[in-house]
Amino acid sequence: MLILSGLIPALLLVLAFTYYPFLKGIVMAFQEYKLFDLRNVRFIGFRNFTAAFSDPKFLSALQNSGYWVFFSLAFQFLFGLTLALLLKKPFKGRGVYQGFIFYSWALSGFIIGMIWKWMFNSQIGVINDLLLRIGLIEERIGFLSDPRWAMFSVIAANVWYGVAFFAIMLLAALQSVPHELYEAADMDGASGARKLWNVTLPYIMPTIIATTLLRAIWIFNDPTIIYGLTNGGPAGSTHILSSLMLDKIIYGGDYGAASAIGVIMIAVLLLYTIFFLSVTRAEKAGDF
Amino acid sequence: MKLRLMGLSKIVYLTLHLLVMVFPLYWIIVTSLKPQKDIFSFPIRYWPERLSFENYENIFKISKFHVYIGNSLLVSVTAAAIVLVISILSAYVLARFAFRGHKQIMLAFIATQMLPGFVALAPLYFMMSSMDLINSRLSLILMYTVGLIPFSTIMLRGFFQRIPSSLEEAAMIDGCSRWSALVRVVIPVMLPGIASTFIFAFVQNWNELFLAVMFIDSDALKTLPVAMNSFILKFDVDWGAMSAGTVLSIVPTILLFAFAQRFIVEGLTQGAEKG
Numbered sequence: 001m002l003i004l005s006g007l008i009p010a011l012l013l014v015l016a017f018t019y020y021p022f023l024k025g026i027v028m029a030f031q032e033y034k035l036f037d038l039r040n041v042r043f044i045g046f047r048n049f050t051a052a053f054s055d056p057k058f059l060s061a062l063q064n065s066g067y068w069v070f071f072s073l074a075f076q077f078l079f080g081l082t083l084a085l086l087l088k089k090p091f092k093g094r095g096v097y098q099g100f101i102f103y104s105w106a107l108s109g110f111i112i113g114m115i116w117k118w119m120f121n122s123q124i125g126v127i128n129d130l131l132l133r134i135g136l137i138e139e140r141i142g143f144l145s146d147p148r149w150a151m152f153s154v155i156a157a158n159v160w161y162g163v164a165f166f167a168i169m170l171l172a173a174l175q176s177v178p179h180e181l182y183e184a185a186d187m188d189g190a191s192g193a194r195k196l197w198n199v200t201l202p203y204i205m206p207t208i209i210a211t212t213l214l215r216a217i218w219i220f221n222d223p224t225i226i227y228g229l230t231n232g233g234p235a236g237s238t239h240i241l242s243s244l245m246l247d248k249i250i251y252g253g254d255y256g257a258a259s260a261i262g263v264i265m266i267a268v269l270l271l272y273t274i275f276f277l278s279v280t281r282a283e284k285a286g287d288f
Numbered sequence: 289m290k291l292r293l294m295g296l297s298k299i300v301y302l303t304l305h306l307l308v309m310v311f312p313l314y315w316i317i318v319t320s321l322k323p324q325k326d327i328f329s330f331p332i333r334y335w336p337e338r339l340s341f342e343n344y345e346n347i348f349k350i351s352k353f354h355v356y357i358g359n360s361l362l363v364s365v366t367a368a369a370i371v372l373v374i375s376i377l378s379a380y381v382l383a384r385f386a387f388r389g390h391k392q393i394m395l396a397f398i399a400t401q402m403l404p405g406f407v408a409l410a411p412l413y414f415m416m417s418s419m420d421l422i423n424s425r426l427s428l429i430l431m432y433t434v435g436l437i438p439f440s441t442i443m444l445r446g447f448f449q450r451i452p453s454s455l456e457e458a459a460m461i462d463g464c465s466r467w468s469a470l471v472r473v474v475i476p477v478m479l480p481g482i483a484s485t486f487i488f489a490f491v492q493n494w495n496e497l498f499l500a501v502m503f504i505d506s507d508a509l510k511t512l513p514v515a516m517n518s519f520i521l522k523f524d525v526d527w528g529a530m531s532a533g534t535v536l537s538i539v540p541t542i543l544l545f546a547f548a549q550r551f552i553v554e555g556l557t558q559g560a561e562k563g
């Protein structure tokens with residue numbers, strides 16, 4: 001029994017400084033709670049929520065969250081899987097190569113935002129310069145200042161950031177596929193594509209599912225790259241739910257409204273998780 | 289022939305990927321080494337004509353950059369060390385013992401990784417302020433520690449599970465207490481895992497921005513990300529200073545991650561399988 005006391009510090013700290021403020025935050029969603037009007041804190045029912053749903057900024061952030069998660073995830077997965085498949089067989093210098101392509105993982109989203117902000121710069125940005133030199137464009141593009149391009153740009157930076165994560169996870173999974181499976185497939189005369197489709201992918205499916213689920217949630221929750229790149233601009237066109245929420249906390253001081261967005265995010269995450277798990281389970285049941 | 293074509297396209301793809309990944313890093317380094325004037329002059333130079341450390345000297349002149357580095361180091365190392373001690377204990381218990389509530393505790397830890405943490409941000413601000421910890425590095429050490437306990441516990445639990453419990457049982461038969469068996473026998477075996485957890489925690493703390501922005505006001509207490517954040521607000525277009533600051537803040541994390549990557553990957557993939 002004594003040994004279980006080893007859990008106490010971890011448990012107490014997480015309860016006191018993660019779950020307690022988290023629950024308080026949920027309560028705030030039903031309150032009028034403004035930093036500059038703290039004497040007027042009171043319960044207002046669902047008014048923060050109705051206000052959110054009638055705010056075009058919120059609705060656009062909701063839609064952007066969908067784009068942000070879907071396209072970031074799709075391309076991170078696609079490039080990550082390709083990379084993992086190409087790196088599966090050892091070759092000379094593979095370790096060094098991995099060091100050079102996986103380092104993005106060690107950077108903060110904020111710093112990545114800064115770096116890409118510099119590269120996307122519409123006057124002296126290197127991306128515009130390269131595209132002009134190749135002849136792909138004739139005029140400089142306002143990657144971050146033009147609302148038609150801004151969302152594309154933040155997603156591109158996010159894809160760049162997250163490919164490493166997928167590649168690392170999928171590579172580890174690929175290396176755990178038993179050789180015997182391939183030998184058996186070889187004896188049956190299976191082609192490379194068939195082996196990929198019928199042996200490799202089914203075997204690593206649990207990892208794909210777990211990684212995608214987790215990653216989607218992280219992408220949905222994390223506004224850091226957007227904060228660094230555009231801070232939601234121009235004119236709020238790149239806000240996702242989490243960046244809008246953060247904006248309301250740090251710059252707006254409107255904790256009630258921010259918390260309402262947070263509660264809506266929790267609802268979205270719950271729905272997503274239930275949906276995702278039921279779909280993937282159904283698929284599995286069909287396979288075996 | 290077909291095989292050779294496959295090999296060639298593989299090399300081309302991997303080379304392109306390498307270029308895309310390395311170029312942003314290259315570009316921020318090159319920018320930081322250009323004299324201020326050259327950064328904004330046309331045509332853009334892909335190789336600095338004259339190397340200059342002007343931006344690096346500048347950043348220490350216009351700001352207390354050495355102070356920010358010191359703050360970041362202090363906060364990151366201290367929090368990572370405390371996380372390590374607390375999480376080794378909790379991970380060990382969760383790896384070795386079955387008891388009522390085990391599953392719920394694991395779930396509570398995993399859930400912290402999935403919930404939108406900013407919901408807690410405003411209440412935390414009031415908690416810190418009632419504890420008189422606003423504008424104190426202690427608040428960051430406390431919050432970074434708490435924030436990393438769940439992930440480190442899950443990661444370390446995976447490492448513990450790979451060590452057969454017969455190892456410490458043997459030591460206990462030889463007369464060790466469970467505590468000394470843990471410290472003298474088990475922990476030495478999983479040192480690589482522990483080192484990686486420490487590095488992971490350190491890097492997370494080093495990179496953290498929003499809590500630090502919320503809790504720290506005075507210039508002398510700022511960590512690197514907060515300082516960089518106020519750079520943008522203050523010197524919006526000074527990309528010379530920005531690039532030098534960026535390079536200085538990413539060098540330690542890149543080096544550390546290169547060292548620990550393999551173990552962190554093992555920890556992560558284990559967590560995913562078990563999760």
